Amino acid sequence: MSPAPVIGVAVFLVKGGTVLLGRRRSSVGHGTYALPGGHLEFGETFEECAAREVKEETGLHIKDIQFVTVTNDVFTEAAKQLHLVAVYMRASLADPEQLPQNIEPEKCDGWDWYDWKNLPQPLFRPLETVLKSGFSPFPDELT
Template identity: 45%
Template sequence: MEKIPRIGVAVIVYKEGEILLGLRKNAHGEGTWALPGGHLEFGESPEQCAVREVMEETGMAVKNARPGPYTNDLFENEGKHYITLFMVCEYASGDLTLREPHKCSQWKWFSPDALPEPRFLSLQNLIKAGFPLPGL
């Protein structure tokens, strides 16, 4: 298999001043806290991917999806390379539900200044780059 970077979309979902994170399992980054998201599908915009992934993973609808920064994420131990496009969204409706328990063990809302650790590499790189999480 050819080693090429993949495109991931990570969704920063805000609700009442908090950010949604999930505890990953059965995938690279297992045991780390990550934003909802996934692979950008062929023909899909990052905005469409953000809306789809949040619904698939949490059962919630989001609104006002807009582009954020990107990170260059090299998972050396797993031999994976991602360009992660961050989308910033607001919670719109729906109850938070664990819809993919084989991929994530829990979802929780956190204050941007009290994010749990360990953090998924793309989230670590976003924070390292200085993206301002505490506001919209």
């Protein structure tokens, strides 16, 4: 029997023309750059999950959290197969002076701000899927 799909919530944390990314250390997508986020817990709203995951991973408080898009990716090449439905939210820093911390070093090599037009490679597959769709987390920008 195939494993059930997993629902993840990822956050486009935007500041100027940049987004916050970290390099994954987990088995799925190891070494790829990804947005902060994680698994949706029972009874949580997408907004609650976004705020919790960003806080748990980076120590940052966020505001203006809103749904922007969704992706559907299947990882069959991994030792542990994964069907990930990723719900994407956009948010901004509650305090622009906050700096990201690497609170879960066993899961991430660290967080940094990257120019949306010059993202590091390789990207986590769901984020790559978003890019290929032409989506931009900057609402005023035409892509």
